[in-house]
Amino acid sequence: MENLLMKDGHHRLLAEFRYTPPKVERGYANQTLFVDVSNNTIAARPVDERTKRTFIGGRGFGLWLLWNAVKGTTRWNDPENEVILSSGPIGGTTVYPGAGKSIAVSLSPLTETVVDSNVGGYFGPLLKFAGWDAIELQGIAEEEVIVFIDGNQGLVQILTAPHESSDSYVLPGQIVDLFAQSPEERRAVSSVTSGPGAEHSLMGCLNVSFYDVRRQFVRLKQAGRGGIGTVFRHKKVKALVVKYVGVKGDSNVPADYADLASVGSKMHREICEQDPLMNDMRGGGTTMLTRIMNDFDLLPVHNYRFGSHPEAKNLYKSEFTPYFSLGIPDGCWYGCTLACARCVDRLTPRTGPYQGQVVHVDAPEYETVAAVGSNCGIFDPHAVLEANFYCDLYGIDTISYGTALAFAMECYETGILNPERAGGLDLRFGNAAAMLELLHQMASGTGFGPTFGLGVRRMKRIFAEKYGADPRFLLDIGMECKGLEYSEYVSKESIAQQAGYGLANKGPQHDEAWLIFMDAVSKQIPTFEDKAEALHYFPMFRTWFGLNGLCKLPWNDVEPADNKKVHSPRVAARVPEHVGNYIRLFKAVTGRQDVNEPEDLVRMSEPAYNFQRLFNLKMGYGTREHDAIPYRSMGPVTVEEYESRAERYDSQLREVDIDPQGKSTLEKVALLRAHREKRYQLLVDAVYRRRGWTADGIPTLETVRRLEIDYPDVLDLLKQHNVQ
Amino acid sequence: MKVLVFAPELCDAQLGCEETCSLTWFKEANHDKSAIRILEAEGRTGKYTANVCTQCGQCIDVCPTLAIQRDKRGVVRINKDLCVGCLSCVGFCPYGAMRMHPDYTVPFKCVACGSCAKSCPTGALAVLDLPDAPLTATEKRLLGGV
Incomplete structure (x- = not known):
């Protein structure tokens, strides 16, 4: 591996750590990986029984590790803040649907306190099988780096990465090309990346990848909430990469495989029989929710002012499924037969750097549809898909983006903002072109992008101080709590x-x-x-x-x-x-x-x-x-x-x-x-x-x-x- | 495509086929490890059905790793090296003919090898060449269409 990386001349080895991959025991590797990119330190830390008992894994491990890494005075952009990813003891199980999640934990730039965000993709499970229950990423690198973990060789490296794009549409594919030694190894590589939008805003997301063997490209799932992507890019980390070849049904080494297989196959059967009669997640993921929310007056429209809209039908599942390629497995981890991770194989963006090209994007979740769609008065499925595509590649959380934009649009319509204050954009509800242009401004750090990218809480302060807006009105309509933008449900009646x-x-x-x-x-x-x-x-x-x-x-x-x-x-x-x-x-x-x-x-x-x-x-x-x-x-x-x-x-x-x-x-x-x-x-x-x-x-x-x-x-x- | 077919009127339910199958593939006589199962027909005492793979190929579209593919004989087979043991195929087989056993993480199924047919004293089993099943979404994709 070193030879491959050295010979292309682009990736200098800054640090290397060799270890004997431990055998996973009953869901735990029993050690965590600490990487400090400030001083290029790599270390293994044991996991004791009390930590397992108290915090279990995943988010619990993230909280415990971060608590011990930061002080009460630590801010999100201090070197000691960490980005932690951990799956959990059941994570990596292939036989039960939905058992491949990772949970990212960090100090959030939006809330200034701890945040957790869960994400699919292969990273957490492969990290565990590589011998690590969690990774703690600390420090701020001097130059752009990739952290690479080879779970078969027992190798962790910090490598310079001066030439790779930070764009999450291109970078995860480049990483697979770089680290997979054969076509078969492609699905053994998973990365964590973000993007240029995360560099210029506080609402950056993490993209966690998995290689789709049928479509033959890399798919992305997002740890969206709380700006963890912003922390990640602030550390000058382009990618965390794990490679582990050899996932099997018992890689998690369960205590009772027979019962695991029994309960897992029972659940697959139930999904096979019941999903078509219930939510049809296999047929369209969470997009089915738009109709239900609209019917019950719960769909956010025009910055949560209303719960339904006559044009909402343009954002129903039926308007998205023609874009989806269906009928093949779409789990974001092996064995997830609920398969809500649908995919748009071919999309032609109308704006931005990929305008006119055929690209692919993971299907939007309901949250994205409601955030950048109905909440902004935009009832155009293509615009929603395009926003989803650019949010992912720029490393921007679709929920914070949509909710913050709905707020900005209401401010625009009430005269607090105008084109001059909003980067030349006409931010009326329903303006899909402006919604997309603001994304590009965020990615390039131009126009209204930098102010908007601070999120609703900080915009409220700025609009009151700078533009003399009524702070009480802003407090009432700015849909954030603790500094985080609301997700997409109208809660007025509950x-x-x-x-x-x-x-x-x-x-x-x-x-x-x-x-x-x-x-x-x-x-x-x-x-x-x-x-x-x-x-x-x-x-x-x-x-x-x-x-x-x-x-x-x-x-x-x-x-x-x-x-x-x-x-x-x-x-x-x-x-x-x-x-x-x-x-x-x-x-x-x-x-x-x-x-x-x-x-x-x-x-x-x-x-x-x-x-x-x-x-x-x-x-x-x-x-x-x-x-x-x-x-x-x-x-x-x-x-x-x-x-x-x-x-x-x-x-x-x-x-x-x-x-x-x-x-x-x-x-x-x-x-x-x-x-x-x-x-x-x-x-x-x-x-x-x-x-x-x-x-x-x-x-x-x-x-x-x-x-x-x-x-x-x-x-x-x-x-x-x-x-x- | 090659398919194991069953003639119920000839079966005397001695279950030699199940034993032959598990001996052939797992080197032990264990009915739980047989890809074919002879069952008494519901509500019809003394009449039998065989639960066995029809080679329909629907499991091909369920497998996340392309471990399940059709071979040159048209038989649906599992590549153990690619299988990650998710057992999705077990839950999604329309005939309940994809099997699992806790001794193994890889599921198993009838591959129309014909061992049971050879050992069946009454001639109730035979491997026949039947018209190919329709292409699955995966096969169409691998052939270049989407």
């Missing part, structure tokens, strides 16, 4: 979802809790205590996926045929048979015999979850004031919004004994707001109590002791905040 967003550790992403249907549509959790219980159970349960290297989708995006027949609606929402599958899966891989009940999974997640809350506290956040959410996520901010659903809001006022008769819309907006804001605070109280936190949202001493995360520095932190 107070549980408002808290699901507001209390999420990393900021308003729905991967902690998606309770809208349960709360607002099927009314399964009527009381505050019911909602608080759901806001305990679901965030913990969903956290569990991120500790183990699992995808959430096979949990409830397909269900056993009898799920809703044999269980009451409230129980069915937890999909008990699948929870049982996960218990079997965890036991079969790790051999742990103390995990038998659904509550055991919830208990397993609590330490990492609470530790993340404490991590926020360590970084200067993590208290009640940081769980405040913009009013746009709670109710109608403007007269126009109220009047668009006046009947609904009027009747809600009547329910709380307020007669809307004879009141102006402005008065009614204020009355409804007072009511909803009060209810939000009451729910926050109930959730804090349920989670074992103080009234200020800090885990109590009793909680950290119960969860065995009472490390000396945690106790010091609590003491500093007068939690005794």
Whole structure:
């Protein structure tokens, strides 16, 4: 390998580390890889039993490693900040669908505290089989580098990479060409890259690759949230690369292969039979959600002002499937038969550096469709696909991009922005050409790109200070919490979802809790205590996926045929048979015999979850004031919004004994707001109590002791905040 | 394409075919390791069906690594070197004829080798040359179309 790299003359070897690849045991390699690109240090660090017990893996390992690497004063662009990737003990299992996730953890440039983001692609599993449960990437390189791990040879190298493009459309393919020694080895190489958009904004994403043997090109999945790509490029790392040849059904060396194979093949069968009758994820991924969200008034339109739009049908699944190549495997890891990672083999961009060329792009997720589509008033599937293509290659998070653009568009339409302030762009809702041009401005760091790329929180400050905009209005309509842009659901009619967003550790992403249907549509959790219980159970349960290297989708995006027949609606929402599958899966891989009940999974997640809350506290956040959410996520901010659903809001006022008769819309907006804001605070109280936190949202001493995360520095932190 | 076919009226359910199959491919007499399974027909005592691969090739489109391909005889075969043991093919076989056994991570299936047919005393089994199955999406793609 060295010879190949040396002889082309472009890649100088800066550091090399040789190791004997350990045999994976029951889902763990039992060591993590530390790489510091400031001083070209590479080291192996053992994983002890307490860390495995407390943090499990994946996001848990990321949190623990980062906690130990940074101080409370560390900022995202300090050398000691890290980008960590880890899969988890179940990660790399090929026999159960959705078992190849990696979780990226870092200090976020957007939130200035810890963030986690999960991603498909082959990196995490191959990293583990190469002998590493996690990689910690620290430091800032002097020149552009690639970090390469060869899991068969037992070799880690830091190489200069002066000539490769940072463009994530080109670079991952170049990496496969460089490191695969034969066509068969192509799928043994996976990379982590970002792009030029991440270099010029705070909302950079990571792209994690896998080689598609049928289409014969590299596919990309994204760790989108929180700007981890920005950190990555700030470190002058062009790519992390892992190569491991030899993945087999037992590479994870499970304790009980027979049960693993039994539960896995059962699940494949269920997907084969049920998916076509349910969500048809195999036929179109998550694009099916647009219609459902529009039907239930939950699809963000025009910066979350509305929940539906007559033109939304132009963004339904049926408008995207003609672009997709279907009928062949599309898992982002081996054995994921739910196969939501559809692919557009041929797309011809109308703008930008690839204008007129035929390119390929992974199919958009619902989140992308809603973010750059309906939320910006753009109902053109081609524009959505093109935005998806450029976001990926520039290394930009589609969710933050769309939500921030929807905010900028509302600012434009209300006169806060104008073409002069917006890089010459006409940022009216619905202007697809401007939406794409702003992406190119971000990538080149020109025009409105640099200001916009700072995200909603910083734009609010700038627009108030520089342009004299009303800060209260900006606070109401800027859809961010903790500095992170909202994901794509209108939460106005579900107070549980408002808290699901507001209390999420990393900021308003729905991967902690998606309770809208349960709360607002099927009314399964009527009381505050019911909602608080759901806001305990679901965030913990969903956290569990991120500790183990699992995808959430096979949990409830397909269900056993009898799920809703044999269980009451409230129980069915937890999909008990699948929870049982996960218990079997965890036991079969790790051999742990103390995990038998659904509550055991919830208990397993609590330490990492609470530790993340404490991590926020360590970084200067993590208290009640940081769980405040913009009013746009709670109710109608403007007269126009109220009047668009006046009947609904009027009747809600009547329910709380307020007669809307004879009141102006402005008065009614204020009355409804007072009511909803009060209810939000009451729910926050109930959730804090349920989670074992103080009234200020800090885990109590009793909680950290119960969860065995009472490390000396945690106790010091609590003491500093007068939690005794 | 070569396909193992079964004549139910001739079967006496002695299961010698299952034993022959597992002996041929796994060197042990173990019905759980046989690619062919003789089952009593539902609701028809004394009548039998054979569960065995029809070489339809639908599993070719499920395999993430192209480990499943059709050979020159038209028989669908698994390349053990390429297989990552995901067992997607087991779950997606429309006939339940792709098999797995916990002793192995690679699934197995009937490859129309004919050993069982040779050993069947009643002549209930035979390998026949049948018209080719329609091309799968994968095969079309590999042939240059999409």
